[in-house]
Amino acid sequence: MKPEELASLIHAQLLAAVEDGALPETLREELSDDRVRVERPRSREHGDWATNVAMQFAKKAGMNPREFAAVLAERVGAQEGVAKVDVAGPGFLNITLDAAAAGQLARQIVEAGEAYGRNDALAGHVVNMEFVSANPTGPLHIGHTRWAALGDAITRLLRASGADVTAEYYVNDAGNQMNVFADSVLARLHGREVPEGGYPGQYVQDLADQVAKDHPDVLDLTDEAARPVVREAAYELQMQDIKDTLTAFDVHFDVFTSERRLHDTGAIGQAVERLREQGHVEEREGAVWLKTTAFGDDKDRVLIRANGEPTYFAADAAYYLDKRDRGFTEKVYLLGADHHGYVGRLKAIAAAAGDDPAQNIEILIGQLISVNGAKLSKRAGNIIELKDLVEWLGRDALRYDLARYPADSPITIDPELLRSATNDNPVFYVQYAHARACNAAETAAAHDVDRSAFDASLLTHPTEGELLAQLAEFPSVVGMAARLREPHRIARHLEVVAGAYHSWYAACRIVPAPEQDGTRGAVQDVNRTRLWLNDATAQVLRNGLDLLGVSAPAKM
Template structure:
C-alpha cells in the first residue's frame, strides 16, 4: 500500500462518516488529500496523521473521539493491520506485511514515473535563474543557481507543473560598454579601464574577435576609428562570451527554453507599454521632471523613479516590462532566483507585482541564494586562473567533476552560506555524500547482476509476506516516502530535501544489504524469498535513480 492509497482510504472513511451523519462536518471541509507521514519513532507504526486534530473541533467533537471513530472505520480496510490513537488525537497506522511489501512491485512497475505527482498540475511556471551578465565566465554563485535552479525545474515538473526555464540576457546598459572598452584596450595592448574587466579571458576574447572579424572578410577592428572599433568588440565580444556561457551551462547539464534579451524590452516598446498600464491603474505620477511609480502604496520603503528627468529609463523600468511580458505570455507564477546582493531588491519587486494587480509571493516569487566558498587543503580558494578575481564554473568542475559539483551545490538550502570541501568531494568514502548515494545505486545494480548469475529472476515469483525483517520494513517505509518528499520539496522550492532523502535511503539500503541476501548462499536453493528480495533491491535502485535524476546527477552502475 502506497501513502497515496492510504491517504485515499482515510479520505473515504471521512467522507463516509460525514455522509451517514457521524461527523457533523461540511463535506467541503474534507481535504482532497489527507496528509500521512512517517512517525518519528518506528514502534509507533508505519504511518501517522493528525487529521482528527485538524477536523475534530470543526465537527463539534473532541479530536480524540473523532480519531477513535476514524480508527474504527479504517481498521477494517484491507492491508491495515491496526490503528492506534495517541495523545490528543494522532492516528498511528500499521500496515500488514503483505500490504507494505507490495510497494516493491509497485515501484518497479512504475519505473521512472514513481515519485511524480500532480500537486502542481495545471500551473504554468516561469523559472528564471543564473542570468549572469555576458561580461565574464559564470562565477561560483551563478554556478550554485545553475545547479539549484535546474534541479528545482525538474522538481516542479515532477510535481505536475508546466515549467519554462528562462535566462535573462543582460545585453543593455553600462556593464556592456565597460566590457567592450576592456576588450578594445586589451587588443591595443593597453591596460583595462579602471572600471573595466580583467583576467586572461578578456585577452582570449579580444584575440578571438580580431580573428573572426578578419576571417569574415571584415577589417581588423584595431584599424578602425575608436567608436567603430568599440562597437565591433561590443557586438562580437558579447556574442562570444554568451556563447561560451551557454556551452558551459550545457556541459553542466543545464539548458534553457528561453534566452530573453534585455535590449528587446527597450527596442520593442515594452517599457512604454508597462508604464502606460501602470498609469491606467493610477500608480504613476510626475515629479521633479521624472516619472515615478508609487510603490509605497504597496509596502516599498520609497517610491521609485522609472523614467529619469533626462528621459532615460531607470533600471526598474526594465523589470516592470519584463514582469508584465511574462504574465502576458500566460505564466501563472514567475519565480526569479537572485544572488545575496539582491536582498534589498525584494520590496520594490513585490510592490511592482501588487501595482499590476497581482498577488506578491503567489504570482511572483523571489528566491535569494547565499554565497559559496570553496575550500582546498583547508584554505579558501579565492580566484580563478582564467578569470583572475573570481572562482568560476570551470574551477569547480575541473576540481571535482559535474556530478559532485551539482550534488554538493544542491544538497544544502540555497538560503544558507555554503562551504564546499573540494578534497572531500573527490574521496571514495562514506563521508562524501555524493559517493555514498551513487555507491548505493551501483550496489543495487551489482546485487541484481549477481542474482541473475545465480538464477534469481523476479518474474518467477513475488510474495510480499516474505519482506518481514525489520530492515525491510524500514527500507520500504523510506521508499514509500519518496513521492511525498518530491511534492513537498517542489512546493517549498527546496531541492536539497531530495538530496537529504537520498542519503537516508542509501543508509537504509546499506543496512538492509548487510542483513539480507538476494542471491542464494552456498547450497541454498533459489526460492521466492530471494526473488522477492530482488524486487525490493530493484525498487530501491529505481528510487535512487529517480532522485538523482531530479538533481541532474548520474546514477552509475559501477563505481
C-alpha cells in the same frame, strides 16, 4: 500500499461512517474535500503511518477526538492490508500495515520506473523560473554556481510535480556595462591596457584574438567605428561561452531573454504607460517615478531619468510585464546574496501591475558560497570560474553538495571531502548505494535469481519494513520539495534511503547463501521478491538523483 492509497482508504471509511450514522451528517460537507494526510510516526514502534484526522474533524462532529478516533480505528483496522490501528495521545491514529500490503510497494515502484515520485500536486501552475542571469561581460563564476545548481533542481522538481515551467535566463546586454566591456576588448585588440574600470583577465585577450580572427577589418577602423562591431562580436562569443559552461554543468534554459530587446522594441516605454494608466506613475523633479511606496517599498523608484534615459528599474518593470503577457501566472526570481534590496521593489512592480505579490511573484535570495583552497582563475584573473570548479571537484559532487543545503544558508565547500570515496562524502554515499544495488542485480542474474515471482508477504525483516517505509515517502518528499522550492529535502531523503538500503543489504540476502559443500541453496520466492525490493531502491535513488541533476552510476 502507498501513503496516498492509505489516505484514500481512511477518507473512504470516514464517508462510510457518516453514511451509516456512526459519525454525524454535519461532517459530509467537510469531507467533500479529501484533506486526509498520513505521515511517518517519529518511532517505528508506533506503526508504519499516523494521521491526525480525528483531531481535525472531531470539533465539527461535536465529539471528543479520542472518541472520534476509536470509531475510525475500528473501521480502518478491518480493511484489507491493515494489520492494526491504535489510538494514541489526544486522538492520533497509528496504523500498521501487514507485510503484504507494505511490500506491494516494491513491485509498484519497479513497474512505475521513472514515473515513481512524479505527482500532480502543482498541476495547472504556469511558472517562469529565472535564474543565473549573469552579465554577458565575463565567464560564469562561483557566485553563479549555486543558483545554476539550485535553479535547475527547482525547475526539475516543479515539472515532476505537474507544473508547466519555463526556465529563463535574462541577458543583461544593455547599458554602460556593455560599452565598458567593448572598450576592454577593443583595448586588447590593439595591445593596449584595458581602461580604468574595465574588465581584466586573460579571457578579454582571448575574446580580442577571436574577434580579430573573425573580423580582421576591424583592426583598420577607428575606435569609434570599431566599438559597435567589437561589442556585438565579443558579446556573442561570451554568451556562447556562458551557454557552453551551463551545458557542461547540465543546466538547460528554455528561453534567453535580451534586456536590449526590451529597449529596442519600445517595451520599456509601453510598460511606463501601462503603469501610468493604473494610476501609479507620477512626474516630479523632471523625472518619471513609480510610486512603489504605496506597495510597501522603502522609497519610490525612478523609471525615466530627467535626461529621458530609462533606468534599470524601468527595464525590470518591462520585463515583469513581458512575463505576465506571456501567460506566466507565477514568476520566480532567484537572486544573489547582494540583491536583498530587490525584493521590495520587484513585489511593488507586481502590485502596481495589478498582480498579487503573495501569489504571482516569488523571490528567493541565495547566500554566498566559498570553497576551501579554491584558486582564482588564471583565465579570468580575479574570480573563481564555474568551469574550473567542475573540472576540479566534478559536476556530480558540486551539484549535489550545493543542492543539499537550504538556499538561505551560507556554504563552505570542502574539496577534500567531495573528492573522497568514503561514506562521509554524501554524494558518494548515495551514488554508491545505487551502484551497489546495480551490482546486486547483476550478481542475482548470474545466480539465476530473477523477478519471475513476487510475494510481498515474505518481506518481513525489520530492515525491509524500514526500507519500504522510506521508499514510500519519496513521492511526498518530491511534492513538498517542489512546493517549498527546497531541493535539499530530496538530497537528505536520498541519504536516508541509502542508509536504509545499506542496512538491509547487510541483513538480507538476495542470492541464496552457500551450503557447507560450497554449492548454493535453491532459489526461492523470497530471493526473487528481495530482488524486486533491490531494484525498487535503485529506481528511487536514480529518480531522486536525476531531480538534482546528478548521475546515478551503475559502477563505482
